[in-house]
Amino acid sequence: MEDAKKGTVTSLASIFPAEEAQKAAKRVEDTIAEKEKELDRLRGFIADNNNLINLVQKLPEELHHDIMVPFGKAAFFPGRLIHTNEFLVLLGEGYYAERTSKQTTEILKRRGKSLDSQINSLEAIIEDHKAEASFFSATASEAAEGLVEIREDYEEENSGKGEFKSGILTDADKVKATADDEEFARMMSRLDELEKEELAAESGNHSDENEETTSDFDEISYQKPIDINLQNSEDTQQRITLEQINDKSIATEFPGECSYQEDISDQLNFASLALQSQTREGKSLAKNLKNLDATSEKSTTHLEEKMVQPTTASKSVVIQHQPSQPLFDRQKASTSSIVEHAGYAQRNSKEKNSTSSQVGCRTSEPSFDSSKAFTGSILEHAGNLQTREKNSTSSQVTGSQPSKPVSRFRMQRR
Template sequence: MEETRRGTVTSLASLFPVGEAQKAANRVQYAIAEKRAELDRLLGFIDDNNNLINLVHKLPEELSHDIMVPFGKAAFFPGRLIHTNEFLVLLGEGYYAERTSKQTTEILKRRGKGLDSQLDSLEAMIKDLQAEAMFFGQTIAEAAEGLVEIREDYIEDSHKGETKSGPLKQDAPDLEKAKPDDEYARMLSRMDELEKEELAAESGGDNGKNEQTTEDVDDISYQRPVDNEPRNSEDFHKGAPPVDQANNKSMATKSVEKHCHPDVADQLNFASLDLQSNVREGKNAAKKVKFVDHIEKPLVHHEEKQVKAATASKSEVQHQPSQPSFDSHKAFTGSIVEHTENIKTSNGQSSTSSQVSGSQPSKPVSRFKMQRR
């Protein structure tokens, strides 16, 4: 089970053959070179334009200029420029306009602006292409090194339930489809085993914990989520742990209930507090999969939910296969997906609340809110 859960490993070279990547890189390089040539041309235009502006600006300073007039290809003869403030400006498309030096300069400046904007867009394009080229270069290097891509679907079953959904979901979708019933049966049996183990283990640990809880009610509810975060990822890999915890919790609940009687003095006061913390925790746990230490008795409610959930799990199992696929699209950040979970939690919760105590809120609270408290 665990193995199937872990994602796939693909060598980068098989995804992007070095040869292909090389070709793509060459193509991009060629495109860059082309754009560069264009850029150079444009820069030449801009240069010419600026020179022309300077010339047009200077010409009217004198009434006339002595110049050498080109005559044919190789001949010049001396001449004079007169009317130095009259220009015939080509506007394009064969249209010319008579303009003064000042007006001409304005026209030229407008043209210069157009050129500048072209230059900017070209530069942006070249930048884009360079980024692309860099990407291809990196890919080539990585593929050549034999880098491997590991893809692991993020499975958020954790939240829903520690219960059944954990292991089930983790199996890759295909596995699930193939034999969901089988898996389910296995899970259940596994849960039973775990439950037994935990019962044995918990009887010892409960007392100490209870006291702690009462004292640290606030801390605990507040800290748990945080602590749990790192664990979450671990849980995914292990697959089994969530189940354990669920079991633990169910046991814990029982033990907690028992506890109340013996330590009445200490705990009576805290009982209500405790309950509340439990409730909160239970929710946290349910949503987050945070299976804190197994001995958290606070999670009483949880267990119950889980057990129930297990029965309900069949229906859930069916729609689970579809989830992994969209899971993979979600960011790998651990905890933000609430929709699916909320639905589930609410199921669990309602059962819980009825059983555990009337005081608990029966509607699902956003996980974020819970953490804040």
């Protein structure tokens, strides 16, 4: 009784009797043979066509040809072929056209092409039939061997023996479900990331017009806040380092800004190369950055301390500070921290006016020489445009959320 409830066992032979399956297989084999015959016929046509093309091409080479003209079924008489460049071509349906040799070969070649396509489709059909035939013969042999099909209905709730066991099962299910959820969440976040990247790329591609306005805006917004920032910093030593860095950032920024006006199209090309160049420069950077390492570290810590108070700008610095174990990462952290600093300053002065400028600031990677920084700046401007276009979402990309007092990243760190 239990067994009957759980599932059914049917021998394959009862569903597909061996003879029937064999018959079906045989029928399919027959169709395959038929199609193969047709294929051979088509191949013959193609060969004929090729021969004809050769002949037609060769005929006008001579003014006349001596030939044997067929006369009736069995007789030939000698004749002479003249007008060797005039062909009457049967187009089909009783229509003929007068053509030259060259035009005729063109027609014949077109026919050859259509024949080729026919052969291709026929071959595909034969493949299909072969698969079918193999399936049928396999079924037939399985049925003959007495294979049985066991069919069990899938039960969602395992109504096992006793509640205890089922409880465990559900627990296990739950665990599995949560794992699935996590997996799902991870996947979704990854998807979101990719989507954003895509959007960024898109906005970078068709934002030529916006570019100029943005760059103008950035130029203005940079200088002031940085100055203010410098005044704000109390520690003199740190001020020196900051000054250096900021000077650099300004310096590197300017050539970029100038050339923005000059030609935008070039920059876009550069932008696409920027990623490559960045990775290539990575090694040489490492050296440069090592020198800067200490100073930047200081500045970051300083920045962190300072920026915890102003609610809006702090967390981006914190994030960047986080992965400061490996050397290269630290470099990154340092550069971006400076960048964020500038952004922070700007925000201070402009009262959290725009997050986008912050992104733009990231261009000022201190260790780049001006040309390198130039490529970097282009990259970031693309991102910058994106942030301007889609305000709320982009703030997540940059990692700064001016509206929230405490960033979730910082919370993570502690």
